[in-house]
Amino acid sequence: MKTIRWGIIGTGQIARAFASDFCHVKGGELRAVASRNKASADQFSAEFDIELAFFDYFSLINSNEVDVIYIATPHVYHYGLTKACILAGKAVLCEKPFTINYEQSKELYDLALKHEVFVMEAMWTRFNPVIEQVIDWVEEGEIGNLNSIQASFNTLAPTGPNHRLLNLELGGGALLDIGIYPVFLAQLFFGKPDFVQNQAVIGDTDVDLFEQILLGWEAGQLASLDASLISHNPNRAILSGSKGYIEIDSEWFKAKSCRIVTADNKERAVEFDFPGNGYQFEVDEVNRCLEEGVFQSPNHSWQDSLELIATLDEIRQDIGLYYPGESAPDHSHFDEDDLHHHHHEHSHHKH
Incomplete structure (x- = not known):
C-alpha cells in the first residue's frame, strides 16, 4: 500500500496542534504545507520537518505530491478551499465547522459525491478513545436510558478585535x-x-461571546449546553441515565479519562494513555477510509455534519447573527427536498 501523503493549508494554532500530533498516526506522511506568507510556510515546514512549503494555497491544492489536504484556515475560507480541493480531486479533512452554514456544506457534499472525492469535517473529538468508550457504555445500557446531556466549552479568547474569534x-x-x-x-x-x-x-x-443552549427531542431527552469566549469553566460533560451517569473529565472534548457512576454510587474510571492532544485519531480514520475507497466516514458522516450545521444555523438565526454574504434565510430551509431546489436558485447571491 503506498503511503498516503498529507498537506496542510494554514499555519495557525490549530495547524500546529495537528502537525505536532501527526507523528503519532498509524500511517501517512506529512509532506507539504501552504501559507500565503512565505516566512510562515518556511518556518512551519522546518519546525515539523515537512519537505514541501508552498506560498500560496492553490500550488498545494494542484500539487501531485499530496493525496489529502487538511484545511486549517479561518471558517469563512473553508468553503472556497474545500471546493478547490474537490475539483482538483484531492481528499479533504476540513476543520470544523465544515463551512459557515448548511447551504455551503450541502453544496460541497453534493460536489464531493459527484466528483467521487473523500471529504470529512475535522470533528476530531468523535475519534477520541474516551468518546468511543462512552458510546460503548451507552450502547451497552450501562447507565440505562440516557435522557440528559450537559456539556460546556469555555475558554478565554485573545482579546484583540482583529483576532479571528472576535472578527x-x-x-x-x-x-x-x-x-x-x-x-x-x-x-x-x-x-x-x-x-x-x-x-x-x-x-x-458583533459576534457571540457566549451562549447557553437548551435542546429538546420529542422522544423526551434534553441537552443543556454552553459555550463562552470570556469565561473559565471545568469543561466537563455529564451524560445522565436511569441507572447512573457518565462523566467525561475536564476538557471533555480532548479528555483522556472518563468514569461511570451507577445508582448505588459505585464508580468505574477508565483512563487512556495516548500521546499528544489526540488529533492523530481523525487522521487514522481518514487514512482508513482512503484505503477502503469510501468517500465519507461512517463515524462522522456527511449527514452528521449537515445536521450539526443545521442546528448551528438555527441558533444563529435566533440570535440574529449573520456573516458577510449571508442574507436572513428562509426558516423552512431545513426541509431537505426544499433546500435542494433552493440552493441552486439562490447560489448566485452567495458568491
Whole structure:
C-alpha cells in the first residue's frame, strides 16, 4: 500500500496542534504545507520537518505530491478551499465547522459525491478513545436510558478585535468555534433536536461571546449546553441515565479519562494513555477510509455534519447573527427536498 501523503493549508494554532500530533498516526506522511506568507510556510515546514512549503494555497491544492489536504484556515475560507480541493480531486479533512452554514456544506457534499472525492469535517473529538468508550457504555445500557446531556466549552479568547474569534468577517464567535462541540456531543447520542432554545450575548465586534443552549427531542431527552469566549469553566460533560451517569473529565472534548457512576454510587474510571492532544485519531480514520475507497466516514458522516450545521444555523438565526454574504434565510430551509431546489436558485447571491 503506498503511503498516503498529507498537506496542510494554514499555519495557525490549530495547524500546529495537528502537525505536532501527526507523528503519532498509524500511517501517512506529512509532506507539504501552504501559507500565503512565505516566512510562515518556511518556518512551519522546518519546525515539523515537512519537505514541501508552498506560498500560496492553490500550488498545494494542484500539487501531485499530496493525496489529502487538511484545511486549517479561518471558517469563512473553508468553503472556497474545500471546493478547490474537490475539483482538483484531492481528499479533504476540513476543520470544523465544515463551512459557515448548511447551504455551503450541502453544496460541497453534493460536489464531493459527484466528483467521487473523500471529504470529512475535522470533528476530531468523535475519534477520541474516551468518546468511543462512552458510546460503548451507552450502547451497552450501562447507565440505562440516557435522557440528559450537559456539556460546556469555555475558554478565554485573545482579546484583540482583529483576532479571528472576535472578527465577524472571519466567521468569528463562540458558537461556530467551540459551541459546535457540545452541540455535536448532544447530537451524537440524540440526533438532530426537535426544539432549540438559547440565550446569547453579542459583543462589541458583533459576534457571540457566549451562549447557553437548551435542546429538546420529542422522544423526551434534553441537552443543556454552553459555550463562552470570556469565561473559565471545568469543561466537563455529564451524560445522565436511569441507572447512573457518565462523566467525561475536564476538557471533555480532548479528555483522556472518563468514569461511570451507577445508582448505588459505585464508580468505574477508565483512563487512556495516548500521546499528544489526540488529533492523530481523525487522521487514522481518514487514512482508513482512503484505503477502503469510501468517500465519507461512517463515524462522522456527511449527514452528521449537515445536521450539526443545521442546528448551528438555527441558533444563529435566533440570535440574529449573520456573516458577510449571508442574507436572513428562509426558516423552512431545513426541509431537505426544499433546500435542494433552493440552493441552486439562490447560489448566485452567495458568491
